[in-house]
Amino acid sequence: MLGDDTTAERRLRLLQAEFTQHERRGPGDGRTATRTESPAPVSVGVLDYINAAATEVIQHTRAAAPEAEPYAGPLPGLYEWAREKTDSLDAGRQQARETLIYRQGLEHAIEMGETGVIRKHPCPACGCWGLLWRPAAHRAACVNRYCVDDDGLSHAWPLKTLAHHHIARQFATKSSAT
């Protein structure tokens, strides 16, 4: 599971770096003088995105562990904090926490344009590989033409569902190994 932990955290660091980089552009930096008119939209969008992700982790953690003190550390340490505060809770809550962290890892990747991350997941309905990312729907669609819903449309999964299946497999492996 360690691989997934570091992935979500690493991606968050990258996003944060991207924000900081855009933030620094502006008057006074001669190298990027021609860009000073429109540096804001990207950085504000990324900042909003990061804030929303952090808020979700904090709320989720404090709902599971109400006695946890507010998070005050640097942002990328957030996932570690969430784990620390909930590591004595039952397996169901630990699984919910890992599912959230893993899903955010996928979201961070997609936010950075790395949509290929979804291809590491089999389709939850038919098990075939090769999901395709549909940006407008914000879902991963199955490429198997026989894998359709009641309306005859391709199954398309939110990241939440892919994360749920991925982490459920890990927890099943872990509990059968002990």
Ligand SMILES: [Zn+2]
């Ligand atoms: Zn499928």
